[in-house]
Amino acid sequence: MKQLEKTNCETCQFKSCAVEVLDPAELFILQNNCSAIVFQRNEKIFREGNPHTGVAYVKSGLVKVHKTGPARDQILKVVKPPRFIGLPTVLGNKLNQYAVTALETTHVCFISSDSFRKLIMLNGKFANEIINNLCQDELSFFDRSINQSQKHINGRVADALLFMANEIFGNDSFLMPLNRNDLGDFVHARRESVTRTLSRFRKDGLISLNGKNLRLLNKAMLEKISRNG
Amino acid sequence: MKQLEKTNCETCQFKSCAVEVLDPAELFILQNNCSAIVFQRNEKIFREGNPHTGVAYVKSGLVKVHKTGPARDQILKVVKPPRFIGLPTVLGNKLNQYAVTALETTHVCFISSDSFRKLIMLNGKFANEIINNLCQDELSFFDRSINQSQKHINGRVADALLFMANEIFGNDSFLMPLNRNDLGDFVHARRESVTRTLSRFRKDGLISLNGKNLRLLNKAMLEKISRNG
DNA sequence: TAAAAACAGTGATACAGATCACATTGTTGA
DNA sequence: TCAACAATGTGATCTGTATCACTGTTTTTA
Structure with missing residues (x-):
């Protein structure tokens, strides 16, 4: 700092x-x-x-x-x-x-x-922009809450990967900024479950995975997993 | 309407x-x-x-x-x-x-x-009030999200009962406005689990329960359950 | 650069709640 | 006022994921 x-x-x-x-x-x-x-x-x-x-x-x-x-x-x-x-x-x-x-x-x-x-x-225009920001946050928080509580871990992890690729990095290949524990805290799951889920995704050819190095290989499938939980 | x-x-x-x-x-x-x-x-x-x-x-x-x-x-x-x-x-x-x-x-x-x-x-004052509203919502939504995802069903149902009594009705005795199914949708659980939890609370003397008629008999204990999940 | 600490992977096991199936009670409107 | 439907309660079973215990790997720091 x-x-x-x-x-x-x-x-x-x-x-x-x-x-x-x-x-x-x-x-x-x-x-x-x-x-x-x-x-x-x-x-x-x-x-x-x-x-x-x-x-x-x-x-x-x-x-x-x-x-x-x-x-x-x-x-x-x-x-x-x-x-x-x-x-x-x-x-x-x-x-x-x-x-x-x-x-x-x-x-x-x-x-x-x-x-x-x-x-x-x-x-007023400044206030209006701030209000827009807060409203946008509220809507995405609603979505997130519903997704986190109704999807199984496959869907939640798929969501997180798609979020990182689409919203944060704008790239299907990225360095995951969260460690496995944090990723767990993000998707409401435990470190071990996140590990197992990522391994499964890799085994199924959906992602390539090397430590924090991640690449989404089959986004269509990940989106399907996201939808079906 | x-x-x-x-x-x-x-x-x-x-x-x-x-x-x-x-x-x-x-x-x-x-x-x-x-x-x-x-x-x-x-x-x-x-x-x-x-x-x-x-x-x-x-x-x-x-x-x-x-x-x-x-x-x-x-x-x-x-x-x-x-x-x-x-x-x-x-x-x-x-x-x-x-x-x-x-x-x-x-x-x-x-x-x-x-x-x-x-x-x-x-x-600007109007905008400011609206912003205050939205901010307050955001904070309580954060709390709710964390409570819902980290507590077991006992804690979540206890939270819902305390919320109704304290925030909504300002009275320990009230007519539950949600049916068992809705209550499930509110606390991220299924109808059957809500029923079982309420029965348990009644058996333990924490609440009196007669259909939608509810009375909190031991709030101290409900708060403890809320804290410990 | 060695020791310590943080991070990650993996199998075995436990268990909270979901799900299913059905009985009972309450509510509605023809 | 009775039939039909919605809401609730309850036991038996299933299952996803947490938890535990341990090993291996990477990063930090003394």
């Missing part, structure tokens, strides 16, 4: 849709209440239970959002930039309700919650 | 926090793009896959939000008024992504999505 020199929000190459609609005066507010920080793999961006540090805007990299449950940690989502993270906690002005951890080198801007709220109040 | 005569938003006794912050001109917009409808038990307020009918403001009654999964229906939440429902779908201008059904006689105001969006753009 390393603080960077002040960045220029106006010329920032990672501007969010929400920030695009701000006028110069509003950008000035943002500019002066925003600090850029770099996190390395496995460094925590939010720590569960700690006082919040502002809204986080993830500019580059990859992060996991996770939370301690009664039995174990659970990965709620894996988030690719550009994306705001931590609105619920920050806006409620509470302690962090969940943890966020970098899965690779990740650039983040922290925006003080006061100024974030000020922007919402000042600029 | 029955359309009522035009209501007066300004003097409405069920005004939401969000609507409280509107000025007269904005209330006038709302007034003219808002229709009040009553639904009886089991009538659908939103039908999954249908074109949306605007944001729904639930003024009184009780509703379930549910969605078809690969294997069965799933109840995502049970919502008590006052509450906006259906923002994600409406704002995305898509088909309804989930269904909403009345569990008892329920009064709803439908607000056209255009005017709802206009209010967000015009009034």
